[in-house]
Amino acid sequence: MTLYEREINRINSVIYSNQEQIEIAIGVRNYIDNNYDKNLNLDLLSRFHFVSKFHLLRLFKKHYGLTPRQYLIDKRIEKSKEQLKNGMSVTETCFTVGFESLGSFSTLFKTKTGKSPSEFQNEQLSRSKL
Amino acid sequence: MKVTLISIPVRDQEKAVKFYTEILGFKIKKDKPLEGGNRWVTLVSSEWQDGPELLLEPGPNHFEPCKVYQDALMEVGMPYTQFDVNSVDAEYERLTKLGVEFSVKPSKMGTWKYAVFNDTCGNNIELVEVI
Numbered sequence: 001m002t003l004y005e006r007e008i009n010r011i012n013s014v015i016y017s018n019q020e021q022i023e024i025a026i027g028v029r030n031y032i033d034n035n036y037d038k039n040l041n042l043d044l045l046s047r048f049h050f051v052s053k054f055h056l057l058r059l060f061k062k063h064y065g066l067t068p069r070q071y072l073i074d075k076r077i078e079k080s081k082e083q084l085k086n087g088m089s090v091t092e093t094c095f096t097v098g099f100e101s102l103g104s105f106s107t108l109f110k111t112k113t114g115k116s117p118s119e120f121q122n123e124q125l126s127r128s129k130l
Numbered sequence: 131m132k133v134t135l136i137s138i139p140v141r142d143q144e145k146a147v148k149f150y151t152e153i154l155g156f157k158i159k160k161d162k163p164l165e166g167g168n169r170w171v172t173l174v175s176s177e178w179q180d181g182p183e184l185l186l187e188p189g190p191n192h193f194e195p196c197k198v199y200q201d202a203l204m205e206v207g208m209p210y211t212q213f214d215v216n217s218v219d220a221e222y223e224r225l226t227k228l229g230v231e232f233s234v235k236p237s238k239m240g241t242w243k244y245a246v247f248n249d250t251c252g253n254n255i256e257l258v259e260v261i
Contacts, residue, residue, distance in 0.1 A: 002207025004233075004254070005207060005233075016240040026241055029260075064241060
């Protein structure tokens with residue numbers, strides 16, 4: 001066993017000893033991955049796992065480095081990029097990936113990618129014509 | 131400012147290009163000659179070709195401390211660079227069949243799975259899958 005492996009195993013036993021917490025975090029992430037297009041909130045997620053929403057928030061952040069909300073937004077933006085590339089309209093994309101208002105979708109998209117949804121789409125479509 | 135490039139020190143650029151494209155599956159993005167037979171050669175992942183570029187830089191041959199650091203990491207099995215994959219198990223199977231040597235077989239830590247292999251150019255590379 002390499003020194004690296006021994007060190008990883010040591011850290012693992014110190015910070016990831018609670019298998020039950022890990023299962024909950026993984027369960028929440030899977031749930032978001034499969035239901036990102038629906039109306040999700042912490043109350044709903046915590047009810048599934050019989051834990052308080054504050055505990056869930058802390059747990060998720062501890063294991064993934066971001067909050068469930070941030071993870072959900074990143075997921076939706078990633079999915080919306082796929083839809084825009086496939087030629088879906090901006091409005092339809094917005095609702096298909098689970099956002100409820102066009103304004104917040106456009107703002108978030110621009111913040112995360114540096115471009116508005118329509119700029120992104122035009123760029124992708126003109127690229128595929130080259 | 132934007133992050134668009136990460137570099138990997140390699141002993142032999144020719145060999146590295148072969149390993150990273152033919153075995154790992156990266157694609158050459160830029161390849162231009164520099165002085166003394168060195169090249170500025172960057173790669174991208176085939177499924178994310180507008181993503182960050184990976185520079186195969188011949189540092190260890192020209193700057194001793196770079197070589198010393200690389201050797202020290204290799205000796206203790208420490209990866210300095212990691213790549214994300216959809217399935218660590220599937221990549222482990224695929225790469226093992228192609229003769230790639232793993233110092234850490236697929237293992238779990240918290241919410242991720244990882245494995246470490248030797249890139250034959252002086253580096254340990256870690257594959258990571260978030261679960």
